[in-house]
Amino acid sequence: MTSILILNGPNLNLLGTRQPQVYGTTTLADIETMCRVRAKALSVDLAFDQTNSEGALIDTIHAARGAHDGIILNAGAYTHTSIALMDALTSVELPVIELHLSNIHARETFRHQSYISKVAVGVICGFGAQGYELALDAMVGHLERAA
Numbered sequence: 691m692t693s694i695l696i697l698n699g700p701n702l703n704l705l706g707t708r709q710p711q712v713y714g715t716t717t718l719a720d721i722e723t724m725c726r727v728r729a730k731a732l733s734v735d736l737a738f739d740q741t742n743s744e745g746a747l748i749d750t751i752h753a754a755r756g757a758h759d760g761i762i763l764n765a766g767a768y769t770h771t772s773i774a775l776m777d778a779l780t781s782v783e784l785p786v787i788e789l790h791l792s793n794i795h796a797r798e799t800f801r802h803q804s805y806i807s808k809v810a811v812g813v814i815c816g817f818g819a820q821g822y823e824l825a826l827d828a829m830v831g832h833l834e835r836a837a
């Protein structure tokens with residue numbers, strides 16, 4: 691069965707608890723539940739993870755090779771800084787969808803730069819928690835077209 695990894699980066703464990711005007715009131719646990727329902731409807735396996743550590747994100751990306759068919763990544767602020775994450779994604783040769791809750795292009799200039807975009811098949815941003823469902827749909831469509 692197709693397996694998709696959804697990986698969340700720094701501070702996303704705080705979702706729903708602070709800055710609701712920017713990131714909404716939905717918690718990461720709520721988002722995981724939504725994603726599991728969506729994955730079941732799409733008949734795909736789902737792994738869902740979050741870490742605040744850049745090194746742990748890289749280790750999880752490395753481990754995805756051979757274990758998952760695609761990666762949906764909300765790398766948080768590492769999106770804008772981490773060449774190491776970009777290199778890890780390149781090394782595993784899996785399709786990547788970059789995901790953000792907020793529209794990073796409508797925010798501060800430093801958020802307009804993304805190292806993840808350079809190696810992603812596509813980007814979803816600005817749709818809040820619904821973006822996770824959109825990303826799952828998009829990844830399944832991408833994998834079906836690539837098969």
Ligand code: CA2
Nearest residue numbers: 701702704705708709766767790791792
């Ligand atoms: O919009 C997104 O999903 C971001 O990846 C979120 C990151 C931000 O640095 C990116 O530019 C865009 C920040 C995640 C912080 O999440 C919080 C959630 C609740 C309270 C505080 C932080």
